[in-house]
Amino acid sequence: QVQLVASGGGVVQPGGSLRLSCAASGFTFNNYGLHWVRQAPGKGLEWVAFIRFDGTLTYYADSVKGRFTISRDNSKNSLYLQMSSLRPEDTAVYFCARHGVAAATYYFDFWGQGTLVTVSS
């Protein structure tokens, strides 16, 4: 069955860095685009970043542009999010999500369990 398992969260000081990982299984990883979506405590969902199936195209929300980098290693079935210059408002559960594979669809078709990032001094 499809699985996306996020890890790497923790407590980090403002201005610090952290790298999240998402291990995928149960599907052909290099056929799918992938997203990171976050949810601040008690708040709604916020799209963070997208990477194309082959890693050649990335998009970012304005709130993280220039600070976060999404990447993937198709040989390891893994997705990453390198976060730097972290701010308290980046505190959230970070979910990895699979992009729908059908042509001309723009949605998140499967979600993994998230990992909590807390930015605090």
Add this chain to the structure above:
Amino acid sequence: QTVVTQEPSFSVSPGGTVTLTCGLTSGSVSTNYYPSWYQQTPGQAPRTLIYSTNTRSSGVPDRFSGSILGNKAALTITGAQADDESDYYCAMYMGSGVWVFGGGTKLTVL
């Protein structure tokens, strides 16, 4: 900057029908925004319900349906059940590699 709007809360009686909506602060929602809908219970990952306005995701019962109503996207739940009590989020593809979620609707079944 365009914001995606949802009702903060809604309630429905067991067995009843409820329609949640998803709009834009500027302009009308159309199929060109590829609206999608997600269900989330506390502490859990979201579950995909509807994509591309009205296509049900695999395994989603047909009492969940999506549509465009007027100038908004809509999620209709018919025959509401107790375990439909959840938060519901819509998302839109704004083009140019940008996705935006609505603020979510907390649905109570009572």
